[in-house]
Amino acid sequence: xxxxxxxxxxxxxxxxxxxxxxxxxxxxxxxxxxxxxxxxxxxxxxxxxxxxxxxxxxxxxxxxxxxxxxxxxxxxxxxxxxxxxxxxxxxxxxxxxxxxxxxxxxxxxxxxxxxxxxxxxxxxxxxxxxxxxxxxxxxxxxxxxxxxxxxxxxxxxxxxxxxxxxxxxxxxxxxxxxxxxxxxxxxxxxxxxxxxxxxxxxxxxxxxxxxxxxxxxxxxxxxxxxxxxxxxxxxxxxxxxxxxxxxxxxxxxxxxxxxxxxxxxxxxxxxxxxxxxxx
Amino acid sequence: xxxxxxxxxxxxxxxxxxxxxxxxxxxxxxxxxxxxxxxxxxxxxxxxxxxxxxxxxxxxxxxxxxxxxxxxxxxxxxxxxxxxxxxxxxxxxxxxxxxxxxxxxxxxxxxxxxxxxxxxxxxxxxxxxxxxxxxxxxxxxxxxxxxxxxxxxxxxxxxxxxxxxxxxxxxxxxxxxxxxxxxxxxxxxxxxxxxxxxxxxxxxxxxxxxxxxxxxxxxxxxxxxxxxxxxxxxxxxxxxxxxxxxxxxxxxxxxxxxxxxxxxxxxxxxxxxxxxxxxxxxxxxxxxxxxxxxxxxxxxxxxxxx
Numbered sequence: 001x002x003x004x005x006x007x008x009x010x011x012x013x014x015x016x017x018x019x020x021x022x023x024x025x026x027x028x029x030x031x032x033x034x035x036x037x038x039x040x041x042x043x044x045x046x047x048x049x050x051x052x053x054x055x056x057x058x059x060x061x062x063x064x065x066x067x068x069x070x071x072x073x074x075x076x077x078x079x080x081x082x083x084x085x086x087x088x089x090x091x092x093x094x095x096x097x098x099x100x101x102x103x104x105x106x107x108x109x110x111x112x113x114x115x116x117x118x119x120x121x122x123x124x125x126x127x128x129x130x131x132x133x134x135x136x137x138x139x140x141x142x143x144x145x146x147x148x149x150x151x152x153x154x155x156x157x158x159x160x161x162x163x164x165x166x167x168x169x170x171x172x173x174x175x176x177x178x179x180x181x182x183x184x185x186x187x188x189x190x191x192x193x194x195x196x197x198x199x200x201x202x203x204x205x206x207x208x209x210x211x212x213x214x215x216x217x218x219x220x221x222x223x224x225x226x227x228x229x230x231x232x233x234x235x236x237x238x239x240x241x242x243x244x245x246x247x248x249x250x251x252x253x254x255x256x257x258x259x260x261x262x263x264x265x266x267x268x269x270x271x272x273x274x275x276x277x278x279x
Numbered sequence: 280x281x282x283x284x285x286x287x288x289x290x291x292x293x294x295x296x297x298x299x300x301x302x303x304x305x306x307x308x309x310x311x312x313x314x315x316x317x318x319x320x321x322x323x324x325x326x327x328x329x330x331x332x333x334x335x336x337x338x339x340x341x342x343x344x345x346x347x348x349x350x351x352x353x354x355x356x357x358x359x360x361x362x363x364x365x366x367x368x369x370x371x372x373x374x375x376x377x378x379x380x381x382x383x384x385x386x387x388x389x390x391x392x393x394x395x396x397x398x399x400x401x402x403x404x405x406x407x408x409x410x411x412x413x414x415x416x417x418x419x420x421x422x423x424x425x426x427x428x429x430x431x432x433x434x435x436x437x438x439x440x441x442x443x444x445x446x447x448x449x450x451x452x453x454x455x456x457x458x459x460x461x462x463x464x465x466x467x468x469x470x471x472x473x474x475x476x477x478x479x480x481x482x483x484x485x486x487x488x489x490x491x492x493x494x495x496x497x498x499x500x501x502x503x504x505x506x507x508x509x510x511x512x513x514x515x516x517x518x519x520x521x522x523x524x525x526x527x528x529x530x531x532x533x534x535x536x537x538x539x540x541x542x543x544x545x546x547x548x549x550x551x552x553x554x555x556x557x558x559x560x561x562x563x564x565x566x567x568x569x570x571x572x573x574x575x576x577x578x579x580x581x582x583x584x585x
Binding site for chain 1: 314318390
């Protein structure tokens with residue numbers, strides 16, 4: 001191997017600093033959430049305890065953290081499933097040109113770049129004008145889809161751009177119906193990337209703030225609840241909650257990555273039997 | 280498409296006439312059916328809200344309700360107020376500064392990952408390390424700057440103990456500095472990912488050819504890598520610029536309500552139930568963002584870059 005140039009060491013240092021910049025603040029509040037009962041929002045630590053975590057589980061003076069956590073999870077799962085199904089169908093449809101595909105593509109880009117407050121305001125107005133009450137599972141759900149679907153579709157476009165069509169041709173030549181081709185050839189091949197779409201769907205919904213702000217109605221989701229806390233809670237209990245929900249997000253990411261890894265291992269083991277057949 | 284597949288499809292195209300007619304109409308219908316859920320969601324939750332905002336922007340408001348009308352009042356007020364221009368200018372200022380910083384950091388990080396890390400396993404591992412924060416909560420990531428930037432925060436106590444400053448700096452938290460820091464912290468990933476993606480597709484022999492032809496390191500960077508990375512840079516730019524221009528929560532939280540951008544103007548109107556006025560501002564903001572993106576899209580074909 002050729003020796004590392006000097007720039008490698010400089011850039012490694014820059015990269016390490018970048019990681020510190022990314023993770024440092026989160027690690028700091030993780031440490032500070034173990035403040036002693038008399039501790040404040042910044043260092044020094046006044047003792048080490050799990051007081052603030054207990055405080056989270058105790059009777060709540062303000063708000064409804066656990067209720068909002070539950071709603072966020074349910075909403076995240078709803079958005080995740082919908083994003084995967086709609087993105088796959090959309091991705092399949094976009095492989096062929098159809099009337100209006102250009103317009104629809106630009107709508108997807110618009111959904112991606114539109115300031116989230118417009119979605120919040122517009123959906124909120126629409127529901128109030130139609131005399132419907134905004135609710136996280138209806139208006140909130142739809143508003144979040146405008147953010148998760150573009151990501152899901154862009155991933156599907158990228159996947160199908162790299163898709164080798166000869167597999168389908170082969171299946172068709174062997175007499176498979178379109179549905180059989182889809183079920184037994186296309187879907188198994190794209191399955192790993194669906195894990196990615198699902199991860200985007202869940203986490204983007206779980207953390208979404210701006211698009212849910214005016215569309216969640218009287219029951220808050222977790223990010224709304226946390227934002228509400230920032231204005232009236234000035235104790236490390238805020239950090240304890242932040243640490244817990246970050247840990248939850250990391251666990252979700254870990255599960256999805258493990259699934260992806262497992263899938264690719266299984267594929268590698270059960271891959272091609274070409275050349276091993278009877279000659 | 281490989282040769283045999285090309286042959287196959289050309290054979291199908293040569294199929295008897297009735298079948299080819301059937302094949303032309305059927306995929307169109309199937310495509311429409313498959314894309315209908317997507318079209319429905321976008322129609323109800325994207326197009327309809329935009330149309331409604333456009334309509335309401337011509338309505339008038341009383342203290343308690345909004346009244347259908349056709350009046351230019353909201354736009355007159357918006358364009359007649361010097362606050363509007365200041366706030367729009369401020370929004371562009373945030374976008375420009377944050378763009379420059381995220382581009383510099385994002386390009387450097389992507390370059391390091393793509394050209395200095397030699398094994399794919401490490402590349403993927405380090406890339407994931409960069410992207411994981413993207414899947415965690417933005418609100419929490421903003422809150423997590425408080426212990427750093429506060430009056431008695433880590434930054435101030437460190438600077439004090441090193442003797443760099445005599446009194447704690449007041450402008451660290453709740454200032455434009457904090458706003459820009461938070462933006463860069465939240466959105467640099469949106470630069471790293473697309474730039475890394477295009478860099479990974481650069482043909483390595485091209486760089487060797489440049490080196491063989493006598494190009495120096497900086498020359499390769501400037502004349503080979505940078506032009507080939509342009510599509511990724513453009514996509515990253517679109518993300519960062521639209522996220523910063525459309526933001527209202529980061530500015531409010533990190534500036535302690537002391538700075539304003541267009542998003543905050545809208546959310547303040549909403550808080551006062553002045554929906555028509557909020558809608559007019561929203562329409563102008565949307566037009567500004569779409570115009571910016573339209574210009575940027577002239578430099579890149581997104582569908583080709585995926």
